[in-house]
Amino acid sequence: MTKQITDDLAQALWETLLLHSTKGRLRYGDITAIACEFGLTTKAVTRVWKKGIRSMGDRVAAVVKAGWSRRGRKKSLQSQTRPRTTEDLIEESVMLEIMKCGGSNTYKIPHQHKDKLRNAGKLPTTLPCDVQA
Structure with missing residues (x-):
């Protein structure tokens, strides 16, 4: 035992x-x-x-x-964990690229350097959308 x-x-x-x-x-x-x-x-x-x-x-x-x-999973302080606000930004940018391609799946995912923007305090909450898209 x-x-x-x-x-x-x-x-x-x-x-x-x-x-x-x-x-x-x-x-x-x-x-x-x-x-x-x-x-x-x-x-x-x-x-x-x-x-x-x-x-x-x-x-x-x-x-x-x-x-x-x-042993086991290490506990992290709540202040050290980053908020998950970038998923919405990624989804918006992908949807914009899909609309620019006319709905096809030949779009390319744009890289926005979110870490650099977040550290500089310039991470946008929404993306501008073109009227023609």
Whole structure:
């Protein structure tokens, strides 16, 4: 049975591994026994052991964290996301090109450099339409 490792469980696992180690080495079968004791896989126990040894090698106090909180989709602040106002502008420009071609599908999509216009604050909300189109 596998389960999600919390920070407290990872810290308890690290302390148990340290108690079983001698001079930074574990005896054969210790990882398997500790994995059965905590109800984890040997791979999870090995990952916690290697992470702890790596932090001890850097002469940093070994605080072993689970790392599961960093997984998944990253949350972005609402102020950092750009509003989706350019789709209407794209649709208008494509419709203008279709009308210029007389309704056929041989039109070319115009590139408007929307990023540059948006950064300069000159992005139009509507496009001018010719009367002849």
